Amino acid sequence: MRPLIVVNVVGLTPRLLGARTPHLARLAERVGMRPMRAILPALTCSAQSTMLTGLPPSGHGIVGNGWYFRDLGEVFLWRQSNRLVGGEKVWDAAKRRDPAFTCANLFWWYAMHTAADISVTPRPIYLADGRKLPDCYATPDGLRDELTRRFGAFPLFRFWGPATSIESSRWIARAALHVRATCAPTLTLIYLPHLDYDLQRQGPDGPGIAQALGEVDALCGEIIADAARDGADVIVLSEYGITPVARPVHINRALRRAGLLRVREERTREQLDPVTSAAFAVADHQIAHVYLRDASRLAETAALLRDLPGVEKVLDADGKRENGLDHERAGDLVAVARADSWFTWYHWLDDAKAPDFARTVEIHRKPGYDPAELFVDPAFRFPRLAVASRLARRALGFRALLDVIPLDASLVKGSHGRPTDDPRDGPLIVGADSAWLGDGDVPMAAVKDIILHHVFDRVAA
Numbered sequence: 001m002r003p004l005i006v007v008n009v010v011g012l013t014p015r016l017l018g019a020r021t022p023h024l025a026r027l028a029e030r031v032g033m034r035p036m037r038a039i040l041p042a043l044t045c046s047a048q049s050t051m052l053t054g055l056p057p058s059g060h061g062i063v064g065n066g067w068y069f070r071d072l073g074e075v076f077l078w079r080q081s082n083r084l085v086g087g088e089k090v091w092d093a094a095k096r097r098d099p100a101f102t103c104a105n106l107f108w109w110y111a112m113h114t115a116a117d118i119s120v121t122p123r124p125i126y127l128a129d130g131r132k133l134p135d136c137y138a139t140p141d142g143l144r145d146e147l148t149r150r151f152g153a154f155p156l157f158r159f160w161g162p163a164t165s166i167e168s169s170r171w172i173a174r175a176a177l178h179v180r181a182t183c184a185p186t187l188t189l190i191y192l193p194h195l196d197y198d199l200q201r202q203g204p205d206g207p208g209i210a211q212a213l214g215e216v217d218a219l220c221g222e223i224i225a226d227a228a229r230d231g232a233d234v235i236v237l238s239e240y241g242i243t244p245v246a247r248p249v250h251i252n253r254a255l256r257r258a259g260l261l262r263v264r265e266e267r268t269r270e271q272l273d274p275v276t277s278a279a280f281a282v283a284d285h286q287i288a289h290v291y292l293r294d295a296s297r298l299a300e301t302a303a304l305l306r307d308l309p310g311v312e313k314v315l316d317a318d319g320k321r322e323n324g325l326d327h328e329r330a331g332d333l334v335a336v337a338r339a340d341s342w343f344t345w346y347h348w349l350d351d352a353k354a355p356d357f358a359r360t361v362e363i364h365r366k367p368g369y370d371p372a373e374l375f376v377d378p379a380f381r382f383p384r385l386a387v388a389s390r391l392a393r394r395a396l397g398f399r400a401l402l403d404v405i406p407l408d409a410s411l412v413k414g415s416h417g418r419p420t421d422d423p424r425d426g427p428l429i430v431g432a433d434s435a436w437l438g439d440g441d442v443p444m445a446a447v448k449d450i451i452l453h454h455v456f457d458r459v460a461a
Contacts, residue, residue, distance in 0.1 A: 001098060003232035004454045005180075005188045007223055008108065009216055010044070010196035011416075013241040015424040016204070020213040023221030024236060024430060032434040035423040035441040040323045040336070041287040042240035042416050045078075045109050047427075051237075051447035052108070053087035056324030060087045062110075063330040064284045065369060068291045073275040075282055075367035080121060080137075082114035090448045091116050094187065097456055104183065106176045107191035112137060118179055120147065120172075124156050130399045132156075147175050159193070161361045162376045162404070166215040169194040173219040177226050184230070186455060190223065192216055199242040201374050203413035204425070233454050235431040237447065240416040243425060245342050248409035249310035251281045251288050251335060252347040252368075258304055260297070261347060270353045272367050282331065283343035283368035286417030289331030302333055310341030312418065342415035345370060351407050359403035370405075371415070377406035433458050 009024075014035055018025055039050050039057065041064055049055075049062040057063045062085055066077025082089070091103035092115055104118035105111045111121035123137035134156035138144035148154075151174050159168035169192040176190045198212040220236060227234045252272070255261040260279040263270040274280050274291070279301045281288040290305065292298060298316070305314045313319070315334040320326040325334060337343055345368025348354045357365045361373045380386040386404055393400035420426040429442050432450050436458070442450075 001101060001186050001455050002458060003184070003186055003188075003227075003230055004451060005190065005223060005227055005232050005234045006451060007190045007192060007220060007234065007236045008048070009220065009236055009238055010191070010193045011199045011240070011242050012195060012216075012236070012238040012428060013204075013425050014428050016195075016209075016213060017428065017430075020210050021217040021220075023217050023224055027220075027224060027234065027236065028430045031431045033428055033430045034432065034434070034437065036237060036427040036429045037441045037443045038240050038419040038426050039444050040325065040419060041284065042419055042427075043284060043287065044239055047239035047444060048109050049085050049087075050444050052090050053085065054445050054448035055087045056445065057330070058321075058324045058326045060085050061327050061329055063325060063327055064282065064287060064289060066282065066284065067289055067329045068274060068282055068331070070291075075272075075274060076364070077284075077366070077369065078363050080110060080112040080123070082110040082112060085110050089115065090451050091187065093448070093452060094455060097452070101187070101455070102183070102185045103187045103189070104176070104179050104185035105189045106179065107172050107193075108189045109191075118143065118183060118185060120144070120175060120179075122154065122156055122159055131394060143179075147178065150178060151175060160197075160363070161373055164194075164197045164374065166194045166212075166219075169216060169219060173223060177222065180226060180230075187451065188232075192219060196242070197374055199414045200371050200412060201414070203244040204242060205244065206413060233431065233458070235429065235450070235454070237429040238427040241420045241426040242414040242416045243339050243420055244413060245340050245415045246410075246413075247310045247338075247341040248344050248412065249308060249337055249341050250346050250409075251283060251290075251305070251308065251343050252345065253349060254304065254308055255279050255281065255290075255301070256347060256349065260301060260304075263347060265353075268353065269355050270348045271355055272347045274367070280347070281335065281343065281368070283345040284417060285369055285371075285415050286337040286342050288335040288337075288343040290333040290335060292332040295332070298332060305333065305335050308335075310338055312336050312338040312341075336418050337415075339418065339421060342371075342412065342417070344368070344409045346407070346409070354407060356401060356403070358407060359405045360401060361405060371412045372407070372409060373405050375406055375411050376404050378408075378411070379406070380404065
């Protein structure tokens with residue numbers, strides 16, 4: 001077996017590869033780069049599951065970063081159990097070929113309850129007084145404590161939220177190098193999300209993108225250099241490309257105005273009531289799964305959605321089947337936004353009635369993805385003071401909300417979810433054996449076989 005490192009640089013595209021990414025550009029020149037064919041939906045959890053199983057969402061069941069759990073009557077995003085993912089995972093296929101194979105999963109999603117030998121994933125500690133403490137979950141036993149001693153607590157608030165920065169990706173890279181040095185896994189999966197978040201905040205042409213590219217490229221340079229230590233191959237890939245957006249589509253507000261979506265009022269705040277709604281949407285970047293209580297209203301709902309400005313198409317049963325999304329977890333309809341648009345989760349018509357968690361970083365309670373969590377509300381004259389004062393109140397024992405997130409969706413400048421129109425703006429794969437791949441772009445579902453080929457069959461150059 002030949003050791004392999006697969007680095008997931010989220011948001012990296014052929015157009016962004018070049019002078020601003022010298023380490024990655026040299027790797028591409030030496031071993032080749034190909035555009036990768038994105039799946040629908042072009043979302044983290046779906047894309048990673050396709051790469052690791054070789055199946056479309058209809059096969060592995062990960063129809064988005066979350067979905068409506070019909071049996072529970074609740075929406076959940078960012079679950080972490082690998083038991084949600086159907087199909088044979090790459091590490092299971094590899095162990096069938098050679099039981100000595102080992103895999104380390106450093107922050108690829110669904111890293112809990114997995115047969116991978118080593119895994120590390122974000123896992124904050126939620127205290128009874130409302131505080132959320134940075135931490136991670138790791139196997140085998142003792143690895144979490146070992147990484148924390150060496151590198152400090154995982155910087156959760158730099159991983160997601162308005163303070164997100166290269167620091168979290170740097171922690172992941174350092175942890176990965178440590179795991180390689182101490183455990184020598186056959187396959188090391190590394191997730192570096194830093195570029196993705198700046199692309200969502202600023203768009204691909206934003207003023208800070210050059211710096212973000214340089215920062216993540218430097219980390220890749222360290223990983224590429226480390227690979228020489230044991231002769232490991234390095235593959236760098238991405239999940240999707242991010243395109244500029246200027247139009248948020250308030251899909252749930254449209255459904256509400258049409259009398260399809262219902263809310264319940266709790267202490268003057270409005271909560272989505274999915275169980276009694278005739279139709280509601282789980283918004284996820286440029287994809288929205290629309291769930292119906294009454295199938296007789298399917299045509300009416302589809303027509304309403306198709307007329308919404310910013311909606312490119314609406315997939316019914318046939319459309320879902322054609323796009324590999326025909327799974328019971330998917331919405332009865334799936335709306336796809338235009339390239340310049342994306343879907344918000346907002347269901348209220350008056351900001352004063354938004355749920356109290358709407359203005360907080362709360363990825364598990366919001367029934368949809370919220371990229372506004374990457375910003376501090378610009379209405380604050382002194383934003384750092386606004387955050388510090390709330391943290392001080394918490395430190396004194398008060399149950400203070402960190403309600404600093406804006407409700408202004410126009411702040412978001414980049415999004416993803418639909419495959420890009422130009423392959424240069426889509427995902428890529430660098431370092432895969434081009435002689436084995438053949439010509440043209442690479443299907444995302446081929447990544448599993450590419451990994452197995454590199455580990456077991458590739459002849460060293």
